[in-house]
Amino acid sequence: MWIPLLVLSALLSGALGAWAAVRAARDQPVIWRQLKAGAVVEGVLVLEAAVAVVMALGTSRPHDAPTFWGYLVTTLLILPVAAAWSFAERTRWSSVVLLVAALTVAFLQLRLWQVWQA
Amino acid sequence: MSSPTATGPGRVLVAVYGLLAVAASARSAVQIATDLAAAPLAYLLSAVAAVVYVVATVALARGRGAWRAVAWAAVSVELAGVLTVGTLSIVRSDLFADATVWSDYGQGYGYVPLVLPMLGMWWLRRTGSRTSPALDAAAG
Numbered sequence: 001m002w003i004p005l006l007v008l009s010a011l012l013s014g015a016l017g018a019w020a021a022v023r024a025a026r027d028q029p030v031i032w033r034q035l036k037a038g039a040v041v042e043g044v045l046v047l048e049a050a051v052a053v054v055m056a057l058g059t060s061r062p063h064d065a066p067t068f069w070g071y072l073v074t075t076l077l078i079l080p081v082a083a084a085w086s087f088a089e090r091t092r093w094s095s096v097v098l099l100v101a102a103l104t105v106a107f108l109q110l111r112l113w114q115v116w117q118a
Numbered sequence: 119m120s121s122p123t124a125t126g127p128g129r130v131l132v133a134v135y136g137l138l139a140v141a142a143s144a145r146s147a148v149q150i151a152t153d154l155a156a157a158p159l160a161y162l163l164s165a166v167a168a169v170v171y172v173v174a175t176v177a178l179a180r181g182r183g184a185w186r187a188v189a190w191a192a193v194s195v196e197l198a199g200v201l202t203v204g205t206l207s208i209v210r211s212d213l214f215a216d217a218t219v220w221s222d223y224g225q226g227y228g229y230v231p232l233v234l235p236m237l238g239m240w241w242l243r244r245t246g247s248r249t250s251p252a253l254d255a256a257a258g
Contacts, residue, residue, distance in 0.1 A: 077140075078137075085132075093129045100133055
């Protein structure tokens with residue numbers, strides 16, 4: 001359940017990033033529908049974090065625990081903060097902010113997997 | 119009205135600074151809390167870098183009056199730090215038992231620590247020439 005959730009989060013945030021990239025290229029700002037999509041991604045991330053906590057309470061633990069939990073908390077914070085920060089800007093640059101945030105979340109899924117394993 | 123350094127492209131710059139600030143702070147906190155003795159110089163340098171990134175993020179987000187001077191100081195310290203530590207980490211690698219944010223000119227962070235202060239300086243110059251000091255003072 002854990003790995004598929006990581007993959008799903010990475011794919012969804014990657015898709016959100018692609019959407020933001022298209023809007024940035026067209027000189028358009030972040031729109032409300034993107035924030036709703038971001039909320040869906042955030043929901044999957046919360047579920048992922050909950051599963052990680054349940055797993056850690058059981059037998060399987062992350063290999064590098066402090067780093068793992070650091071990444072997990074960061075993963076949860078990025079999209080809400082980026083949404084607030086980007087939405088105040090009504091130019092294409094808000095789309096670039098969302099793009100950076102979405103790519104960071106996708107990249108952190110890979111790091112989470114690596115830190116859990118290694 | 120929002121701050122001149124945090125609008126337009128500055129919005130992205132502050133966002134990337136924020137990400138680096140979080141990454142550097144979290145990493146150095148973990149390193150210092152778990153094993154400071156393993157590489158004291160490297161881990162303390164990472165902590166210094168983290169503080170500078172936090173200051174730069176806040177100063178660029180504010181971007182007015184005295185905050186501009188703080189932003190200039192922060193990005194200057196960053197550039198000096200990444201160039202000095204980057205060079206030292208290559209010619210005197212024995213000094214560092216583990217990598218810092220600034221080692222090998224920020225290679226571990228995709229050279230973002232090298233590029234960011236240059237972008238910061240460029241952006242501070244640009245926004246500085248666009249807004250008059252009188253406007254800055256009135257708003258600050």
